[in-house]
Amino acid sequence: MSxxxxxxxxxxxxxxxxxxxxxFHGDLLEVSMGPHHPSTHGxxxxxxxxxxxxxxxxxxxxxxxxxxxxxxxxxxxxxxxMPYTDRLDYLCSMTNNxxxxxxxxxxSGQTVPERAEYxxxxxxxxxxxxxxxxxxxxxxxDCGASGTPLMYAFREREKILDLFESLSGSRMxxxxxxxxxxxxxxxxxxxxxxxxxxxxxxxxxxxxxxLLTGNEILMARTQGVGxxxxxxxxxxxxxxxxxxxxxxxxxxxxxxxxxxxxxxDFRVPVGADGDTYDRYMVRVLxxxxxxxxxxxxxxTLPGGxxxxxxxxxxxxxxxxxxVYSRIEGPKGEIGFxxxxxxxxxxxxxxxxxxxxxxxxVLEDLCLGHSIADTVVILGSIDIVLGEVDR
Amino acid sequence: xxxxxxxxxxxxxxxxxxxxxxxxxxxxxxQHSLLLGSGxxxxxAEFLRDSPGLRLDFxxxxxxxxxxxxxxxxxxxxxxxxxxxxxPKLVEQRTKRLQPGYLEVVYHLYSVELRHGPVxxxxxxxxxxxxVAVPSLTPVWRSCEFQEREVFDLFGVVFDGHPDxxxxxxxxEFKDHPMRKDYVEPDDYEWEPTPHADxxxxxxxxxxxxxxxxxxxxxx
Numbered sequence: 001m002s003x004x005x006x007x008x009x010x011x012x013x014x015x016x017x018x019x020x021x022x023x024f025h026g027d028l029l030e031v032s033m034g035p036h037h038p039s040t041h042g043x044x045x046x047x048x049x050x051x052x053x054x055x056x057x058x059x060x061x062x063x064x065x066x067x068x069x070x071x072x073x074x075x076x077x078x079x080x081x082m083p084y085t086d087r088l089d090y091l092c093s094m095t096n097n098x099x100x101x102x103x104x105x106x107x108s109g110q111t112v113p114e115r116a117e118y119x120x121x122x123x124x125x126x127x128x129x130x131x132x133x134x135x136x137x138x139x140x141x142d143c144g145a146s147g148t149p150l151m152y153a154f155r156e157r158e159k160i161l162d163l164f165e166s167l168s169g170s171r172m173x174x175x176x177x178x179x180x181x182x183x184x185x186x187x188x189x190x191x192x193x194x195x196x197x198x199x200x201x202x203x204x205x206x207x208x209x210x211l212l213t214g215n216e217i218l219m220a221r222t223q224g225v226g227x228x229x230x231x232x233x234x235x236x237x238x239x240x241x242x243x244x245x246x247x248x249x250x251x252x253x254x255x256x257x258x259x260x261x262x263x264x265d266f267r268v269p270v271g272a273d274g275d276t277y278d279r280y281m282v283r284v285l286x287x288x289x290x291x292x293x294x295x296x297x298x299x300t301l302p303g304g305x306x307x308x309x310x311x312x313x314x315x316x317x318x319x320x321x322x323v324y325s326r327i328e329g330p331k332g333e334i335g336f337x338x339x340x341x342x343x344x345x346x347x348x349x350x351x352x353x354x355x356x357x358x359x360x361v362l363e364d365l366c367l368g369h370s371i372a373d374t375v376v377i378l379g380s381i382d383i384v385l386g387e388v389d390r
Numbered sequence: 391x392x393x394x395x396x397x398x399x400x401x402x403x404x405x406x407x408x409x410x411x412x413x414x415x416x417x418x419x420x421q422h423s424l425l426l427g428s429g430x431x432x433x434x435a436e437f438l439r440d441s442p443g444l445r446l447d448f449x450x451x452x453x454x455x456x457x458x459x460x461x462x463x464x465x466x467x468x469x470x471x472x473x474x475x476x477x478p479k480l481v482e483q484r485t486k487r488l489q490p491g492y493l494e495v496v497y498h499l500y501s502v503e504l505r506h507g508p509v510x511x512x513x514x515x516x517x518x519x520x521x522v523a524v525p526s527l528t529p530v531w532r533s534c535e536f537q538e539r540e541v542f543d544l545f546g547v548v549f550d551g552h553p554d555x556x557x558x559x560x561x562x563e564f565k566d567h568p569m570r571k572d573y574v575e576p577d578d579y580e581w582e583p584t585p586h587a588d589x590x591x592x593x594x595x596x597x598x599x600x601x602x603x604x605x606x607x608x609x610x
Contacts, residue, residue, distance in 0.1 A: 062559055068568055106418070107417060107418070109417075234447050235447065235448075235531060235533065237531065237534075239450075250502050255505050319417055319418070320416055320417065321415050321419060322421065323419035324421060324451060324498045324508055326451075335451055335498075337453055347455075348453075350453040352450065352451040352453075356536065360532060361532075
C-alpha cells in the first residue's frame, strides 16, 4: 500500500481517536485501545489503525506495570526474589516459583528429594488446570458473553486456590518452592482433598465443554480467526499452548523431561489450524491430560522429606557461573537466566516471560480482522500484564 | 548435540577469518557460550539456524548483561636464568590492568525440529558509552524483536538493522538505561503530596539546584 500512516508515537498522549486522510482508502481511524480497557486483561494498550472496521496496523504499547523486576532481583538475595516471582504471572505463582527454584538449583548443582519433585508436579498441574480454566472462562467473556462461563470457571478456580491456601497460607501469592525442595509438606488430609478435587474435575470439564466447545457463538467468533502458521510461530519464539495449537508438538515436559515428568504417562495435544478455536481446544485437552498426570502423581507420591536437609536458604551463595533454565508454564516457556559472581545476590537475574514473547505476533494475527476480533485474539494469547511488563 | 567447540570449528570452517571464541562457564550447569564478532554475527546466526545438524530455529531468550570496568590481575610465569649458573628459576609476574567495561547481549537458542539446545551466543559492544552497536538478529529470529527492544531500552545497546528500535518498557522521553549497573535512580520518581524530611534531603542531594528548601510548615 502506498499511503503513509503517521507513527503511533506522533499521536498526542490522551488522544483517543483521530482520522487520517488517505486518497485511496478514505479515512483511516487510529484508535488507542487501552490501557484501561476491560478487554486488554490489565493495563495494556494497542494502537490500532482501522480501515472501516478492519485492522490495517496494530502496535502494542507496554510498560504500564513496569517496575524493573530484574533490577530488584539483582539487588535482592537469592531467597528474597522467591516471593517476588509470585507477582510475575499472578495466576501461576507455583510454576513461577518452580522455574526460579530450578534455575537456582541448576546454578548451584543442588538436588531435590523425590517427594518434593512429585509435590512440584502436582502443584504445577493444579496451576495449569487453574490457568486454563480461567482462560476458557475469559475467552467467551471476550466474545461478549458477559459473566456466565467466567463465573463457572472462577467457582472451580476457587477450589484449587483453597488447596493452595491450606498448603502455603496464601491463595495466589504462594511463595512455596525453595531451592532444595518445598517449604512445607502436604498432609494426608490435603492429599485427600486434592484427590477429591481431581476426581470431580472431569465432570466439571464435561459440563463446561457442553457449554463452550459446541457453542455457536464461540465457533463463529473463533474458527478461522487469527490463524498462526507453524513456521512463523517457531520463528517468533511462541511457546506453550499457542505453539501447540499451530501443530508443533513442542512441550518442555517431554522435550527437557525435568522433574518426574518422564515417569508419568501423558500426551501432548496439538492443533491443526492454529486459529483461535484451536488455541481454546488445545487448552481444554491439556486440562484432561493434567488430570491424568495428577491422578498418577497423587497415586504414586512417595514418602520422605520434602526439603533437602543440607540445602541452605538464608545466606545462600552460588559458585561463579551462569545458567538458563526453563520449564513449561501454563502460558508457555518460563525461563530464568542467572549469572552468579559468587556474591549473596545474583549478578544478573533475567526472566524469560512467555506472554511477553507470545505477543510478538499479535499484529500478524490481527491484520485483516475486525476490531472486535482483536479482543478475542488477544484473549487467546492469554497474557498477564504482571509478567509482560515485569 | 554438538559441543560448543565443535560448533565453533564448523563456524570457522564456513567463515574463515571470522571471530568466534568459546566462553567457558565454570558453574555446574556448564552451559558454555560462543562469543561472536560483530562483523559476521548475522551471517553466522543464519548458518546456525539453517545448517542441517544444528537447525537452531528457536531463539528462546535474549538479554543484556552490563559488565563494568574492572581491574584484572594477569599472572604470567616466566623462567629467569640464574646468573650464578644454577637451574633457571620459575617466577610469577603479576600485572594489574584496567579491563574496560562492555555491554553483552546473550541469546539462548534451541532447536524445535531436532529437540536440542541450548546453544548460547554472546555479542559484545566496544565499550559502554559510544561504541554500543551490535548487529540485530531480528532478521534471523523474529522472537528477538521485542526482546532486543527491551535490551535497547534497559541497557542502551543499539541494534543495527532492527526494524523498529524504540523503547518498549520505559516511556519514549526517558533518558537513561535503568538496568545498567551504574544507574542512579531519581529521587523524585514518586510524587509525594507531603514530602517528609528524608525525601527532601534525598532530592536536594540529587538535584542541588532544583530541589525546594525544606521548611517547616504549620499543620493545618
